[in-house]
Every structure is written in C-alpha cells, then in structure tokens.
Amino acid sequence: MSGNAEENGGVRLNKALADAGLCSRRKADELVFAGRVSVNGTVADSPGLRVQASDRVSVDGRPVRLRAPSVTAAKAAPWGKAGEHWTPCWLMLHKPVGVVSTAHDPEGRRTVLEYVPPAWKERRLFPVGRLDYFSEGLILLTDDGELAHRLSHPRWHMPRRYEVLVRPEQGVSLPDVLRRMGQGMTLEEGEHLAPVEAVELPARPGMGRGILIGLTLHQGLNRQIRRMCRDLGLTVLKLRRVSQGPLNLGTLRPGEVRALSREEVTALRRAVRL
Numbered sequence: 394m395s396g397n398a399e400e401n402g403g404v405r406l407n408k409a410l411a412d413a414g415l416c417s418r419r420k421a422d423e424l425v426f427a428g429r430v431s432v433n434g435t436v437a438d439s440p441g442l443r444v445q446a447s448d449r450v451s452v453d454g455r456p457v458r459l460r461a462p463s464v465t466a467a468k469a470a471p472w473g474k475a476g477e478h479w480t481p482c483w484l485m486l487h488k489p490v491g492v493v494s495t496a497h498d499p500e501g502r503r504t505v506l507e508y509v510p511p512a513w514k515e516r517r518l519f520p521v522g523r524l525d526y527f528s529e530g531l532i533l534l535t536d537d538g539e540l541a542h543r544l545s546h547p548r549w550h551m552p553r554r555y556e557v558l559v560r561p562e563q564g565v566s567l568p569d570v571l572r573r574m575g576q577g578m579t580l581e582e583g584e585h586l587a588p589v590e591a592v593e594l595p596a597r598p599g600m601g602r603g604i605l606i607g608l609t610l611h612q613g614l615n616r617q618i619r620r621m622c623r624d625l626g627l628t629v630l631k632l633r634r635v636s637q638g639p640l641n642l643g644t645l646r647p648g649e650v651r652a653l654s655r656e657e658v659t660a661l662r663r664a665v666r667l
Contacts (some may be wrong), residue, residue: 406432406450407440409459411538415452416496416519418542429453481537482516483658484509485640488532489647494524505532508650521545525616530555530634531642534650540658543665544638550611551638551664555618556594558603558631565626567593567604573625574608581624587612589621603630638664 404412407421410430415421418440424430425440431451432444444450446459488494492503496519505520521533521541535541543549561567574591590609597605608618622629635642639660645651653661 403443403445405440406430406437406442406444408538409444409450410452410457411542413457413459413517413538415457415517416538417521417545418538419545420519421538424452481540482513482518482535483537483540483653483661484513484518484534484650485642485645485653486532486534486650487642487645487647488524488529490527490529493526494520494522494532496520502526505534508648509534510650522613523615524634525619525632528632528634529647530632531637531640531645532634533637533640533653540662540665540667543667544661545613547613549665552609552611552636553613553634553638554607554609554636556633556635557606557608557618557622557629558600559606559622559627559629560603562626562628567606570625570627571606574621578621578624580614580620582620584614586614586617586621601630 406425407418410416410421410424411418416424421430422440425437425442428436429452430437431454432442433449444459448459450457450459486505486508488505488508492505492508494505496504496506498504506518509516509518516536518534518536519541521535521544524530524532533541533544544551561570571591571593574589577586577588579585590607592607594605594607610617614620618632619629633642640653640657
C-alpha cells in the first residue's frame, strides 16, 4: 500500500476489487484469504487493507486497474448515459439449462457471460449469485461490486421465487410436503433450513406431466431446492427462477438478456438500503 494511503483514506481492498469490476466483494474476500491478491508487490493479508487508485494491485499476478474515487462516486448516480463518469452496467439474463453461472468454466462449458450483448462485451461483468447447471431463469450480470455484494449477502434476505415442476414419488402427499417446507426442515446433510413459502400453482398448457409448485426462498444454500425435494420424495423435472427481490423475469425467453431500467436499479438499491 502507498505510504500515505491510510492517512488519505483510500478504500478497502475488497471494495476496490469489486468497483474495478473484477468480482463481487464476497469473492474478493475469498481471493485475498487465498493469497491470490498482491498490493505493491506484497501479498495482501486482509480484505480490509486500504488502497489508493495509484497502488499497484494484482490478482494471480495480473494487474488490476483500480478506479479513481471520482469514478467510484457513480454510486451517487447509479444510472445514466455513459460520459465522463463511469456508469455501472446491470443486465438481466434468462439463463438457459446447460449453462454455468460463472465467468469462467475449467471444463469449457458455456457460461452466462457468453450471452452478454456486443455493446457490453468490454465491461468486466460477473454474475450475482448462482443458478445451477440444470436450472434456468433470472440471473443478474453486473460490474457494480457494492450493490452485488449486498444482493448476495444473507443479511439482506433478498427473496428469490422459483417455479418448480415436480413428480411426487408413490405415496408422497404434496400437501404434507408443502407444509414441511413451510415449517422449516433439516437436510440429509444436517443443514437447518428457514421456512420456505411453498404453494401449488395451477397447471399450464404444455407444461407436461407433473405438478407445478411455487417456492420463495430467503436463504442461498447450494442446490437448496433440489436437495429439499430429494429429501421429501419429489423428483424435480424443471426448475426456473422467476424473480429476485423487486425484479421479475417476465416474458424474457431463455438466452435473452436486457438492461435493467433506472426504476429497477433504484428498487434494488432501496431493497438493500443503499
């Protein structure tokens, strides 16, 4: 860190990495604790280390271009035309089945970033949260690290709603299953779950054989819905995320992407008290 960075304030290292569009703040914490981040040639030991835009920061040996304070001040004006100040990018993607919700995949599978329109290809976008390989639906892509961090953090309890097509095993009572989900349950692996809002939804033309249920989650455990259904005797035939906080997937089709409106970004910021 530069000699007078502390005196001049600076910003926390994890926030600087997030503001640079490298990753979310939580992921930045992980990178620092894994010893993959260096500041002025020294391995950083804390995500709270304060840095200036003039400091030399690198991740895995690759330089990261930090944004100057006047640029990160875009938080005060989160939406608008590109101009002198940097404006965050917020996109909603309807992730198709068979796509991984990461920026890079070591197995060479298609990632969500391959659906970014040409106008945004030069931005260092990253997905907010995860949606598993065999699931589809709403996922957000951004380079706004501060807002992404809050949306991903359990403290803010951002509700996510899913529509799940299931087939109950023989002898399984759907009303009983929904009741157990609504009371909270313990997974086979021992993890305790908060209550889930669970209802049966009307059948739709062309949805195939199965029963459609709606689930609203306030937690973010890995593959939570599939593991709940597994333990309660339901086979998941299709799983789609249809909303996150104030955002709704609407009529967006698999593989389609659109920019969020000014009103949607404002609603997101309000939901996490930014």
